[in-house]
Amino acid sequence: MEYLSNKSSVARMDKNLGKISPFELKNRLIEMADESVKKMAHVMLNAGRGNPNWIATEAREAFFALGGFGIEECRRVMDMPEGIAGIPQKTGIAQRFEEYLKKHEGNAGTDLLKRTYNYMLMEHAADPDELVHEWTESIVGDQYPMPDRILKYTEILVQDYLNQEMCNGQPPQGKFDLFATEGGTAGMCYVFDSLEENFLLHKGDSVALMVPIFTPYIEIPELTRYDYDVLNIPANTLNEEGLHTWQYKVEDINKLRDTKYKALFIVNPSNPPSYQLSKECVDALKDVVTRWNPNLMIITDDVYGTFVPGFRSLMADLPQNTICVYSFSKYFGATGWRLAVIALHEKNVFDRMIANLPRKRKSELAKR
Numbered sequence: 001m002e003y004l005s006n007k008s009s010v011a012r013m014d015k016n017l018g019k020i021s022p023f024e025l026k027n028r029l030i031e032m033a034d035e036s037v038k039k040m041a042h043v044m045l046n047a048g049r050g051n052p053n054w055i056a057t058e059a060r061e062a063f064f065a066l067g068g069f070g071i072e073e074c075r076r077v078m079d080m081p082e083g084i085a086g087i088p089q090k091t092g093i094a095q096r097f098e099e100y101l102k103k104h105e106g107n108a109g110t111d112l113l114k115r116t117y118n119y120m121l122m123e124h125a126a127d128p129d130e131l132v133h134e135w136t137e138s139i140v141g142d143q144y145p146m147p148d149r150i151l152k153y154t155e156i157l158v159q160d161y162l163n164q165e166m167c168n169g170q171p172p173q174g175k176f177d178l179f180a181t182e183g184g185t186a187g188m189c190y191v192f193d194s195l196e197e198n199f200l201l202h203k204g205d206s207v208a209l210m211v212p213i214f215t216p217y218i219e220i221p222e223l224t225r226y227d228y229d230v231l232n233i234p235a236n237t238l239n240e241e242g243l244h245t246w247q248y249k250v251e252d253i254n255k256l257r258d259t260k261y262k263a264l265f266i267v268n269p270s271n272p273p274s275y276q277l278s279k280e281c282v283d284a285l286k287d288v289v290t291r292w293n294p295n296l297m298i299i300t301d302d303v304y305g306t307f308v309p310g311f312r313s314l315m316a317d318l319p320q321n322t323i324c325v326y327s328f329s330k331y332f333g334a335t336g337w338r339l340a341v342i343a344l345h346e347k348n349v350f351d352r353m354i355a356n357l358p359r360k361r362k363s364e365l366a367k368r
């Protein structure tokens with residue numbers, strides 16, 4: 001801290017800090033903090049990419065119980081003393097799974113497995129052998145996932161989960177197609193790349209960011225291959241007492257009426273402020289899309305949505321214009337597992353714009 005009181009050092013530090021990324025800056029500030037406040041500084045400054053300090057137990061217990069079944073299934077086929085077994089076989093697997101559940105009744109995880117199995121059979125008329133075989137191969141991890149976009153029954157379950165958690169149980173008509181990704185951060189990279197590769201965004205295009213925002217959304221548009229012209233829409237509203245309400249001014253949202261703005265990136269609920277987008281802001285965005293800028297592409301990162309009771313994502317309110325990035329990292333305390341999905345409604349402006357690309361562009365896409 002003494003360092004900070006020396007003016008020339010501060011000037012030097014200022015110059016150097018301007019050159020590093022926000023994540024590096026956060027680490028540098030933590031390093032500089034006095035020992036006594038280091039722990040607190042870590043908590044405060046690490047708000048950029050918070051790692052939960054808890055885990056959700058039940059989902060893990062079911063996961064590990066399924067693992068036990070998976071190993072039994074493999075050993076049933078072949079069991080060599082060297083530690084090599086066969087791969088799960090579909091025929092009769094559902095019956096063996098039901099017997100396994102009975103045998104392990106009362107054990108950790110068994111009940112959730114049983115309820116999920118019954119749910120898939122009753123609500124989605126899943127084929128029992130196909131379902132249990134998919135689960136078993138997934139937990140054992142012996143196959144490249146097919147389809148590689150996302151597994152059949154996994155998609156159905158996660159669709160229901162997102163309808164409940166991101167759409168407050170009232171999803172729009174139609175369904176969301178899901179793309180499994182190795183975490184939300186990878187999801188973001190895929191979104192930026194796909195928009196560019198499919199000629200929906202071009203180097204130098206105008207895009208908007210609702211700020212403050214998770215730092216990769218600031219850094220990625222600055223990369224030379226994108227170099228977007230960025231409009232920041234600040235969360236700078238104040239209440240009557242002059243306190244922050246962390247919402248956006250309607251007059252700022254209305255700037256998106258200009259069709260030069262191709263895309264809008266938002267984290268909702270926001271990070272770091274942790275506020276969900278107000279109804280007034282959602283209504284303003286709906287008006288922008290409905291009456292002024294119908295092809296606006298909205299990318300909403302809703303990884304904190306599950307922490308807000310009754311949360312409703314823009315994917316629910318503006319489904320045709322919105323790509324949602326959802327990650328299991330936060331709610332399940334599972335940052336190490338790298339589990340996320342990108343959701344896109346089956347009827348969407350992205351596909352429509354691709355369909356309207358010039359023939360040359362479309363034939364370039366068809367070649368891939």
Ligand SMILES: Cc1ncc(COP(=O)(O)O)c(C=O)c1O
Nearest residue numbers: 049050183184185214271327329
């Ligand atoms: C808004 C936001 N999106 C995504 C992530 C990262 O998610 P993942 O662990 O799935 O990469 C974070 C992590 O802090 C975040 O704050």
